[in-house]
Structure formats: structure tokens, C-alpha cells
Amino acid sequence: MTAMPARADEIALYLKRRARWSPFEIAFWVFAFATIWLFPGKYLILKDTAILALFALSLDLILGYAGIISLGQAAFFGLAGYFSGLVAKYGIIDEPVIALVCSGLIAAALGFVTSFLVLRGSDLTRLMVTLGVSLMLGEVANRYSNITGGADGLQGVDIAPIFGLFRFDLYGHNGYVYCLVVLFICFVIARRIVYSPFGLSLRSIKGNMLRAAAIGIPVKWRLVSIYTISAGFAGIAGALLTQTTAFCSLDVFSLERSADLLLVLIIGGTGYLYGGLIGAVIYKFLQDWIANLTPQYWQFWIGLVLVVIVLVGRERMAGWIRAVRGAIARLGARRAPRSAALGGAPDSG
Amino acid sequence: MPILETVGLEKRFGGILASQDVNLAVERGARHALIGPNGAGKTTVINLLSGVLRPTAGRIVLEDRDITGLAPHERVRLGMARTFQINQLFLDLTPLESIGLVVSERLGSGADWWRLVGTKSSVTGEIVEIAERFRLGDVIHERTAILPYGKQRLLEIALAFACRPRVLLLDEPAAGVPEAERQDLLTTIEELPKDVTVLLIEHDMDLVFSFADRISVLVNGALFVDGAPEDVARDPRVKAVYLGEELDG
Numbered sequence: 001m002t003a004m005p006a007r008a009d010e011i012a013l014y015l016k017r018r019a020r021w022s023p024f025e026i027a028f029w030v031f032a033f034a035t036i037w038l039f040p041g042k043y044l045i046l047k048d049t050a051i052l053a054l055f056a057l058s059l060d061l062i063l064g065y066a067g068i069i070s071l072g073q074a075a076f077f078g079l080a081g082y083f084s085g086l087v088a089k090y091g092i093i094d095e096p097v098i099a100l101v102c103s104g105l106i107a108a109a110l111g112f113v114t115s116f117l118v119l120r121g122s123d124l125t126r127l128m129v130t131l132g133v134s135l136m137l138g139e140v141a142n143r144y145s146n147i148t149g150g151a152d153g154l155q156g157v158d159i160a161p162i163f164g165l166f167r168f169d170l171y172g173h174n175g176y177v178y179c180l181v182v183l184f185i186c187f188v189i190a191r192r193i194v195y196s197p198f199g200l201s202l203r204s205i206k207g208n209m210l211r212a213a214a215i216g217i218p219v220k221w222r223l224v225s226i227y228t229i230s231a232g233f234a235g236i237a238g239a240l241l242t243q244t245t246a247f248c249s250l251d252v253f254s255l256e257r258s259a260d261l262l263l264v265l266i267i268g269g270t271g272y273l274y275g276g277l278i279g280a281v282i283y284k285f286l287q288d289w290i291a292n293l294t295p296q297y298w299q300f301w302i303g304l305v306l307v308v309i310v311l312v313g314r315e316r317m318a319g320w321i322r323a324v325r326g327a328i329a330r331l332g333a334r335r336a337p338r339s340a341a342l343g344g345a346p347d348s349g
Numbered sequence: 350m351p352i353l354e355t356v357g358l359e360k361r362f363g364g365i366l367a368s369q370d371v372n373l374a375v376e377r378g379a380r381h382a383l384i385g386p387n388g389a390g391k392t393t394v395i396n397l398l399s400g401v402l403r404p405t406a407g408r409i410v411l412e413d414r415d416i417t418g419l420a421p422h423e424r425v426r427l428g429m430a431r432t433f434q435i436n437q438l439f440l441d442l443t444p445l446e447s448i449g450l451v452v453s454e455r456l457g458s459g460a461d462w463w464r465l466v467g468t469k470s471s472v473t474g475e476i477v478e479i480a481e482r483f484r485l486g487d488v489i490h491e492r493t494a495i496l497p498y499g500k501q502r503l504l505e506i507a508l509a510f511a512c513r514p515r516v517l518l519l520d521e522p523a524a525g526v527p528e529a530e531r532q533d534l535l536t537t538i539e540e541l542p543k544d545v546t547v548l549l550i551e552h553d554m555d556l557v558f559s560f561a562d563r564i565s566v567l568v569n570g571a572l573f574v575d576g577a578p579e580d581v582a583r584d585p586r587v588k589a590v591y592l593g594e595e596l597d598g
Contacts, residue, residue, distance in 0.1 A: 007477045007486075008470065008474045008476070012473040015445075015449075015465070015467025015468075015473070016465065016467055019465045019466070019467075192463055196461055196462045196464055197453040197454075197458055197460070197461050198459065198461055198462040199462070200453075203439070204442065204450050207439040207441055207442065208438065211433070211508070213400075214422075214425065214437070215422075215508055215511070215512055216422045216425035216426055216430075216459075216512055217450075217454055218420075219422070222460070
């Protein structure tokens with residue numbers, strides 16, 4: 001019994017250590033920011049990748065952590081996209097960062113309202129409900145073309161400099177840095193969420209909803225919360241697109257946009273946050289590369305890659321990644337030997 | 350004054366009456382067993398008590414409070430937790446995470462989204478205490494999916510216990526546990542604190558008669574006999590419908 005406080009400390013230490021940034025993560029972000037200097041000619045595709053990554057991160061939060069499948073993330077993306085375009089066009093909110101935050105909040109509000117529709121039913125119901133919501137919004141934007149510009153898109157958007165200092169330049173340098181910084185901040189927030197007790201309770205709901213309720217978790221409110229947060233992230237991604245292109249068109253609401261997101265997560269894997277990011281990089285650059293080789297038929301190759309990925313299985317690929325990470329961890333382990341009990345703990349994340 | 354009471358509880362699935370006019374009274378601190386032949390509706394009663402199912406008629410009263418209309422998680426907060434006949438565990442989580450989850454939820458920090466898991470010493474201290482009590486200390490970092498069945502069964506009870514219930518509903522805790530791991534389980538159940546009231550559903554008559562101080566017999570969804578273990582064991586009607594073959598055989 002005297003050993004118990006020591007054991008508790010050991011466990012607290014273990015939990016804290018687990019939430020620490022791993023060398024892999026640090027390397028990932030160092031490289032991500034290094035791209036600003038490494039690939040100056042690629043700002044356009046890099047910027048699109050960063051936006052897609054943030055958008056995919058928003059889906060991973062609900063799909064990978066709470067088990068909510070959705071074909072309607074474009075609803076939040078599009079709503080915030082138009083919102084940020086309109087407030088800039090009519091000079092309602094001039095500063096882009098404030099407009100970005102407001103766009104996120106608007107999208108989150110829509111997420112909160114529609115979350116109650118999504119709570120009910122099975123995966124198939126959720127796919128249809130989320131899809132339906134984004135289709136409806138797309139058609140509303142089409143109907144009110146006097147405000148949205150309809151099929152021509154929202155023209156005449158003039159985005160003010162960020163903080164009044166950094167103008168969106170023609171080369172896309174500032175635009176890319178802006179997107180990357182926003183992506184990083186959102187990622188840190190998402191990371192904090194999934195390592196919190198709230199995040200753990202989401203994983204338990206995904207794992208076994210019946211038991212989650214039986215240990216006192218208010219399942220419904222937890223799902224409403226994460227759906228709202230996810231919608232906010234999707235909205236920020238949408239607003240970034242409008243702000244960096246000074247344009248917004250009806251295809252922000254398209255089914256293809258939501259479907260691409262699922263592809264990205266299938267490529268990158270769900271439930272470890274980097275899936276959306278890595279998936280977005282692979283998807284964008286694969287698309288770019290194949291489109292250069294065969295401009296007309298690039299979707300054939302994307303389709304093929306997808307089939308291979310699904311057949312080979314993400315589990316197996318995650319296994320390869322784990323093996324690499326294990327090797328890195330063993331190299332690091334020589335520096336700080338850990339106790340046997342802790343060292344034997346598998347990585348459940 | 351019973352701590353848990355049902356009044357005229359009834360559950361109808363279409364034309365089938367799974368529970369009818371169940372008036373069950375569980376006294377504070379009791380070790381109460383609910384037994385009955387297969388299909389007698391024992392699990393239905395647990396599902397009604399825990400809120401997984403809503404009764405078609407009747408009331409459930411926990412400590413003078415009518416909880417008939419409450420959601421499952423609200424009943425847990427009022428002090429009643431349950432286990433499941435078929436394990437309902439979080440297979441991707443470790444016992445450490447699973448128990449930690451329950452403890453933080455009960456201490457009201459389950460919705461914290463900015464604090465990291467494990468930064469509250471009150472939580473980690475209690476996780477260790479519960480893990481030791483349920484003999485899970487040595488597997489606390491293993492994924493639940495790969496634990497031996499006996500350990501999973503212990504975890505099943507540990508999660509309910511971590512809710513610090515005043516009433517604990519155990520649905521066939523010993524079901525399917527291999528002989529080698531059985532003793533740990535039985536000892537752990539016997540060592541549950543005396544101030545926790547236990548309502549036990551069980552097929553295993555050895556466990557029932559060594560553990561229970563009161564037994565209710567359920568037949569065809571209705572309470573058949575209710576009394577002290579000796580009386581129930583002697584009751585000729587019980588022998589006829591249920592115990593006869595088990596006890597004599």
C-alpha cells in the first residue's frame with residue numbers, strides 16, 4: 001500500500017509524457033515551416049495543401065475521434081467562405097484575422113444547429129443528412145445570386161492587409177505563411193483537445209456508446225460539442241480559401257469537396273491528427289504530378305491509388321510507420337532509459 | 350426503507366411481455382441476487398433499472414427519487430452503475446485510460462478540453478487504487494482488446510465501481526470466466542465495500558448462495574419468490590421451476 005503514491009506519480013508522469021511532442025511531430029512542423037524558404041515557386045499548391053489539410057483536420061476530429069461520418073463538411077467551408085468574402089467586400093470587417101475568427105464562429109453556429117440532426121441514426125443516415133444540408137446551402141447561395149454572385153462567383157472582394165501590415169502579394173508568399181500559421185494554431189488546439197479528458201471521452205464514445213453512457217458520460221452533448229468545434233475548423237479553412245484568392249464560388253459547397261476530404265483521410269488515416277495533414281500533402285501533390293503527366297485522365301490514377309490503399313490496408317501502412325517510429329524511439333531511448341513497466345506500454349494513440 | 354425500489358414495472362416488446370408487475374425492493378447495503386431460468390427477463394430488469402430501456406409502465410425509485418424518466422448517464426450521477434453480461438469495454442483504450450475516463454467524468458472534469466489527461470493528482474491516485482483493487486495493476490498499460498478474458502471481466506466491474514455507485518448492478522459477472530481466473534473474480538466481488546449495495550444477476554448457484562443475503566426469483570418476467578437464501582432454497586415452488594435440477598444435480 002505504501003507503494004501507491006509512487007505508482008500514482010509514475011502514472012501521472014506516463015500520461016504527461018505521452019502527450020509530449022514527439023521528435024516525429026517536431027520534425028514534421030519544422031519541415032512544414034521550412035517549405036516557406038525551400039519551395040518559393042510552389043506557394044500556390046502549398047497554400048491549397050495547407051487549406052485542405054486544415055479542412056481534413058476538421059473531419060478527422062469528428063470521424064477519427066468521435067466516429068461521426070460526414071459528407072457535408074463543405075456546408076461549413078462554404079458558409080464561412082461566403083461570409084468572409086462578403087464582410088471583406090462590403091467593408092464590414094476589414095482586418096482578415098478578425099474576419100477569419102468570425103467566419104469560424106458562424107460556421108460553428110451552423111454546426112451546433114445541425115448537430116442535432118446528425119446525432120440521430122446510423123452512419124448512412126448521417127451521410128445523407130450532412131450531404132443534404134450542404135446541398136441545401138449550395139442551392140440557397142445559387143438562389144440569392146444578387147448577394148453571392150451566383151454562378152459567376154463572388155466578385156470584387158478586396159482583402160485588406162493582415163493586421164494592416166502584410167498585404168496578400170501576387171506570389172502568394174504572405175498568403176501561404178498566413179495559411180500555414182493558421183493551420184498550425186488550429187492543429188495545436190485540436191491536439192490539446194484530443195489529449196484532454198474531453199478527447200478521451202470522445203474516443204470512448206466512438207469505441208462503445210452504450211458503455212460510455214453507462215459510466216456517466218453525457219454522450220449527446222459531447223457529440224454536439226465536437227461537431228460544433230469541427231464545423232468551426234472547417235469554416236476557418238473555407239474563409240482562408242476566400243481570403244487568399246479574393247474570390248468565392250458555388251463550388252465551395254460541392255459534394256466533390258466533401259468527398260475529396262474523405263479520400264484525403266483514407267489516404268492519410270484517421271484518429272491520429274496527422275492523417276489529414278499527410279493525406280492532404282499526398283493527395284495534392286499526387287494530383288499535381290499526375291495531372292502534369294496526363295491532364296485528361298488524372299482521376300483514373302487517383303482512383304487506382306485509392307483502391308490500392310484500401311486493399312493494402314491502412315493498418316498495415318500504419319504498421320510500417322510505427323516500425324519507423326519505433327526505430328527512432330529506440331535511438332532516443334539510449335539517452336533516457338525508462339522503467340520496464342513504462343517502456344513496455346504500447347502506444348494506443 | 351429500500352435504497353432501490355421498483356413499483357409495478359412492466360416492459361412490453363410488441364406482443365411479448367418481458368417484464369410484468371415487478372415490485373423489487375433492494376435494501377441499503379444488501380447483497381441481493383436476482384435469479385431465474387433462461388429467458389426469465391433478468392437482463393431486461395437491469396436494462397430498465399439502468400435506463401437502457403424505458404418501461405412501458407411502472408416506476409423506479411432510487412433513494413426516494415423517481416428516476417424512471419432519466420437518461421442512463423444521469424442515473425450514474427445519482428449513484429447507480431451497472432456492468433454488462435457481455436463485456437462492453439473500450440477495446441482501444443488501456444485499463445489506465447478507461448478507469449481514468451470514469452474517474453474524471455465523476456469528478457466533473459470529463460468535459461475539460463484544455464487540460465491534459467493525468468494532470469490532476471486526485472484522478473491518478475484514484476486510478477491506482479481502483480486498478481489495485483481489481484487486480485489490474487500489472488496490465489494497466491495493455492490495450493483492453495488483448496487482455497485475458499478474466500481481466501476483461503474484472504475491468505468490466507472496475508469501470509462500474511469507478512463511478513463510486515451506492516448501488517451496483519452486476520449482470521452475470523462470472524459468465525464465461527475460465528476456472529483458472531475464476532477465483533480472482535469471486536474474491537474481488539466478495540471484497541466489494543459493504544456500503545455499496547449490490548444487485549447481482551447470476552446463473553452460478555455457488556456464487557449466488559455464497560454471496561447473497563437475499564434472493565429474488567424471476568419467472569416469465571414476473572417476481573416469483575422473494576426471501577432469504579435458506580427460504581428460497583427450501584421453497585418447493587422454486588425447486589419445481591428452477592432450482593431443482595441445479596441444486597440436486
